[in-house]
Amino acid sequence: MPSRSSHPALSPAAVVRALRAAGCVFAEDEAELILGTARDAAELAAMVDRRTAGLPLEHVLGWAEFHGLRVAVEPGVFVPRRRTEFLVDQALAEVPDASVVVDLCCGSGALGAALAAALDGARVHAADIDPAAVRCASRNLAPHGGHAHRGDLYDALPAALRGRVDLLTANVPYVPTPDLPLLPAEARDHEPPTALDGGPDGLAVLRRVAAGAPGWLAPGGRLLSETSERQAPAALAAFTEAGLSARVAVSEEWSAHVVIGVRG
Structure with a gap:
């Protein structure tokens, strides 16, 4: 069976289901952000994996919205509230x-x-x-x-x-x-x-x-x-x-x- 990393692009519905199953309250909104950020199917699968494993959404995306700016947020760095x-x-x-x-x-x-x-x-x-x-x-x-x-x-x-x-x-x-x-x-x-x-x-x-x-x-x-x-x-x-x-x-x-x- 192919691994998730070699899976064809996950559908938007599949991303939402995975996030919801992991307990993400705003699964639809998060799915939209992840789908809009991933550059290919492999990156999409990896991002979904990281988010469902509990990483902050901003660390998964690599950025956060703050005061009208898109601010880069690296793993291990405090996420601006x-x-x-x-x-x-x-x-x-x-x-x-x-x-x-x-x-x-x-x-x-x-x-x-x-x-x-x-x-x-x-x-x-x-x-x-x-x-x-x-x-x-x-x-x-x-x-x-x-x-x-x-x-x-x-x-x-x-x-x-x-x-x-x-x-x-x-x-x-x-x-x-x-x-x-x-x-x-x-x-x-x-x-x-x-x-x-x-x-x-x-x-x-x-x-x-x-x-x-x-x-x-x-x-x-x-x-x-x-x-x-x-x-x-x-x-x-x-x-x-x-x-x-x-x-x-x-x-x-x-x-x-x-x-x-x-x-x-």
């Missing part, structure tokens, strides 16, 4: 004329790419501690003239940016360590722990970002970071303790909470 588009919208509303932008904990570089696409001529720098993320971010930022750096938060940045950043975003890991086993298997098994684990209360990285922000922001510069509803009060306190004027923006539609801090 659609709710984080709210952070992008808030950032653009806060500093619509930003000329120097930094995105920490950048993952695939989706946030930086979205900001670079919307801010004409802005210089965008992104940083992550994970080498796979930096490679992916470099790929996504290159068309916009952006740069990705590897290192631990601010240590990764060119020193010349100190005190000159108009807009600083940080979609930090904010899952409390005890809650990591509760994450969906797609995230738990296929995304790097450094992109998920926020320490005992989920705010360890956010506190470090907030504490360092005043030294890197320009006067009037903004720091924006995503957090959860439960963590928002403590995240807000971390911003104010760092000397930033801060507030929380909320999207009921996306169940998104973004802390916004301003350097005086």
